[in-house]
Amino acid sequence: MLAALLVTIPLAAGPAAAAPTPIVGGENQSDADGLAAVLVNGQFQCSGSIVDNYWVLTARHCLYNGSTRIPDGDISVRVKSIWWYTGGGVVNVSTSRVRTSHDIAMLKLDRSANAEPVRLPTATTTVGATTYAFGWGRTCSNCGVAEVVRRATQNVLAINGNTDYYGGRAVRTDGLNGDMCYGDSGGPLFKLVDGLRYQVGVLSTINTGCTGGAFWATVPDSRDWILNVMATV
Template identity: 55%
Template sequence: MRSARSASISMLSGVLLVLGLGLAPSAMASDGPSSEAGWTLGEDDGTLTAPDRPEAVEAPGEVGAMIVSGTRATSSRGMAAVLINEHLHCSGSIVHNRWVLTAKHCIMYDSNGNGVPDTKYPASSLSVRVKSLNADSGGGVVGVSLTKVRASNDIAMLKLDRSANAEPVRLASANPKLFSETYAFGWGAPCKGCGYSSYLKRATQRVSGASSDLWGGEAIRVNGINGYVCHADSGGPLFKLVDGARYQVGVLSSGDRSCGSGSNHYSSVPRSQAWIEDVIARF
């Protein structure tokens, strides 16, 4: 008998997409602001359903690399482009000079063809580009020596084989308030099926409620104000400004298949903060 999670993941709605690039196996070789306490994430609001099968998501080179609409970012501080075999795969954030935070579905694939990502890509196939606004040039590329995933959340950590020598992001300790403005960053496609472009972009988005991520973990639902997310934005951060300081509140898990409307769903960083800090301390 299948587990409840397996059964749930097998139910495809055709509405949402997994926003990583979804390579097939053959392609492998700090304290947050207390002022942010406002609303509590509750049960799944029914708008988020199970992830699509990995083969429904384009491979590197078939989609672009920019947030839909939005604006160009002026700084890559705290950002990391997650690469598989040197190709852009997902977005991520530097939470420690030896650790990058991203989505679990960015580093796992479905080895059994049953719609459940169950196997991690080998760490040797992963790397990250840091300290650059471009996903394919500038800054530096750092290898990955270890990956860790959280069991019931779309959250993963990549341990770097050397220091990123970059300023890490701050982690929020509480979810943002309902209707507050947040800021998404990533190298995702500028539209569904668009050509490749590697420049980092940002989008302003409004918190619209609570939802679940692709593993049933607590998530933050946002809707675009001046932009939405698309392929390769997966794993990218959602930030909230507090007294001029930027705190990460979410990790992108999924969004609407159209890439230009609907809701985007971010796994809650405050819910996983203790786990993130424990991984950094223990490994």
């Protein structure tokens, strides 16, 4: 069970709604390779990643408004743009799947994203590794919504002993040049291997106050489930 100091962090209402704010600090990202802005009725909801031209990976709690599942027909994604509200292209979601007991969800697109998908690792990251997080939204609790996706460098504090919002194993990080905050839910945590990005986490929860401590659903633990969804749905 998650401790009381943790909150889930979609921009819109989710299982534990809060005021919207994404990466605090960090830096603007100059490209959107492998990234997707998840929209609900055209408004920013969460971040995500393109794991196949017809599939986007995000957090399970991003697909809920309170305890109510958001209809697939209300969800779309913007791809190939550093801005969540313009550029690139918007692709509708035809169906979605959520994983039991993990803060992991998959969105099936009704047409190809025509983008280069991110890579899914077979093993989790290591304690002390430098990783990179991405998300859209505000940069402080009283700021307006950020127009451009931002990046924050993260240090891996633990790979065991923590859980995501639904009880799955979580990777814990803290920020080296920026912290995660409300609105960054579903965004990817990448580790670079030989210059290639491998997604090791999906942002699930943070410490209250958006200072230090982010918890990521562990992607390698869901790799087989993700691949099976893509192969059978």
